[in-house]
Amino acid sequence: MSNQLYALAEQLGQAIRTSSDFQQLKQAYEAVRRDETAYRIFTNFRDLQMRLHEKQMTGAEILPEEVEQAQKAMTLAQQNEKLAQLMALEQRMSMVMADVQQIAMKPLEELYRSFTE
Amino acid sequence: MSNQLYALAEQLGQAIRTSSDFQQLKQAYEAVRRDETAYRIFTNFRDLQMRLHEKQMTGAEILPEEVEQAQKAMTLAQQNEKLAQLMALEQRMSMVMADVQQIAMKPLEELYRSFTE
Ligand SMILES: [Ca+2]
Numbered sequence: 144m145s146n147q148l149y150a151l152a153e154q155l156g157q158a159i160r161t162s163s164d165f166q167q168l169k170q171a172y173e174a175v176r177r178d179e180t181a182y183r184i185f186t187n188f189r190d191l192q193m194r195l196h197e198k199q200m201t202g203a204e205i206l207p208e209e210v211e212q213a214q215k216a217m218t219l220a221q222q223n224e225k226l227a228q229l230m231a232l233e234q235r236m237s238m239v240m241a242d243v244q245q246i247a248m249k250p251l252e253e254l255y256r257s258f259t260e
Numbered sequence: 261m262s263n264q265l266y267a268l269a270e271q272l273g274q275a276i277r278t279s280s281d282f283q284q285l286k287q288a289y290e291a292v293r294r295d296e297t298a299y300r301i302f303t304n305f306r307d308l309q310m311r312l313h314e315k316q317m318t319g320a321e322i323l324p325e326e327v328e329q330a331q332k333a334m335t336l337a338q339q340n341e342k343l344a345q346l347m348a349l350e351q352r353m354s355m356v357m358a359d360v361q362q363i364a365m366k367p368l369e370e371l372y373r374s375f376t377e
Pocket residue numbers: 178179180181
């Protein structure tokens with residue numbers, strides 16, 4: 144059984160939830176949520192991104208206009224103070240999460256590496 | 261600072277390393293490593309898979325012969341007892357890791373979900 148692993152994962156989740164990175168990210172989300180303009184720019188940007196991602200995954204053709212549209216939506220988002228703040232905090236959070244994952248997965252990585260050497 | 265997160269990630273890594281799932285996986289790798297036939301089938305299979313994966317990533321054409329070759333290599337691997345054992349243990353480990361990740365990432369998932377509702 145892996146009960147100890149799950150208990151530690153639970154603790155890690157709680158530590159993430161109470162971290163200042165997470166709390167700041169949550170506040171940034173709430174600030175965007177309360178701001179109609181910021182929220183509309185955000186949902187538009189996300190919808191465009193998801194459509195492009197889906198096309199990439201299914202190998203469908205991506206039109207130059209669509210790339211341009213997505214770039215414009217990104218620029219609009221970056222020019223919005225609340226969204227710029229949210230994206231900066233999201234990036235910081237994903238860097239922390241990548242570090243956390245790398246540390247936790249080190250034993251497996253070492254095992255694979257030693258095997259393929 | 262996220263020192264607490266990193267300390268917990270370190271603990272999780274140690275718990276993974278000492279788990280029976282990991283120890284069994286390690287033994288299965290060592291058994292394959294010691295068996296020339298099994299190891300040759302494994303490296304051949306992995307090389308084919310990596311080549312196909314690279315082609316998929318770069319959008320290069322995958323020939324029917326290559327798909328067939330990969331399927332044959334997979335069948336060969338499954339017929340080898342040590343490799344079948346290794347693959348079963350790898351699958352179990354990746355299911356445990358997926359659970360662990362899902363538990364630890366729950367706060368972020370909830371944050372995103374509440375935002376997009
Ligand atoms: Ca406004």
